[in-house]
């Protein structure tokens with residue numbers, strides 16, 4: 001079979017989308033994990049061939065290098081000690097403003113909590129496709145929830161080399177309660193992920209205060225827009241099987257996150273997540289320690305900070321002989337709340353306007369994927 005012939009796999013995810021003419025369409029997406037099992041070196045399915053164009057504003061960037069770096073590492077323990085807090089806050093401000101992404105260490109989420117999460121996630125992806133389907137339900141009417149969905153908007157767009165599982169972890173009293181999509185196997189999946197969410201949420205709340213302080217704002221400028229009960233947390237597990245053609249396929253196409261903050265735990269291997277820098281280069285991020293967590297600024301925090309913090313444009317590359325997992329956690333203010341850009345500190349001119357969180361997020365999902373950071377224009381002051 002040549003590279004242009006379609007591999008006729010037997011396992012598919014089904015997804016429904018509204019096409020450009022407003023028509024509801026259903027398409028079948030091959031399950032990447034199953035494709036990878038077939039070793040597709042000589043007949044790589046053409047739906048996974050991605051040639052992502054560079055973002056609009058960097059159209060003219062000529063040389064795209066591929067350098068690997070460790071992003072800034074912020075020591076949460078240092079932020080808690082009087083004599084080191086000041087200098088660590090400065091490092092935090094630099095990391096958040098210039099990178100939009102940084103690692104945290106000494107964050108207080110115990111190794112055992114992280115190990116349990118890794119164990120249940122691997123357990124879930126270790127099930128057969130039939131078992132996975134059988135023990136995860138789906139929100140039929142809610143986009144991007146459940147097992148296996150992607151940002152699919154047409155039948156001819158390049159597909160990401162990924163299988164994913166997305167659940168809602170908060171608010172817990174939400175009518176759907178995440179129950180239909182929390183896998184029932186491994187038995188303690190939900191418990192392990194909820195424990196991680198509970199522990200790391202405290203870290204994110206602290207970071208929201210630290211970030212505000214590091215920008216010379218009132219320490220609660222960001223955190224006060226959240227709510228202990230109604231804030232939204234979406235947890236997404238990404239599985240990237242080894243890919244026979246990393247030169248042709250992409251793990252996740254370029255995007256920024258719609259969230260306020262995103263927290264990422266990666267495992268399996270490192271060196272796949274890439275961010276787009278000011279020079280027009282994709283830079284690959286390496287984690288020096290498995291138990292470091294990565295924080296990235298999302299669009300909503302860019303809006304809340306009135307553009308002082310920037311949500312990074314990022315993507316995931318595929319790897320030839322390594323599988324990789326990430327557990328990503330999107331932290332947002334309550335869905336129906338209106339977030340307000342903070343004007344003051346270093347930003348005096350109004351760049352963004354107030355937006356309702358769920359309006360922002362639904363517009364983001366409606367227009368994504370985009371070739372450049374377009375969704376945030378929704379909140380720009382004209």
Ligand SMILES: O=C(O)CCC(=O)C(=O)O
Pocket residue numbers: 236238252257264266272273314316325326328
């Ligand atoms: O897997 C990763 O490293 C990144 C995942 C990601 O960007 C996302 O799920 O939005």
Ligand SMILES: [Fe+2]
Pocket residue numbers: 255256257314
């Ligand atoms: Fe992302």
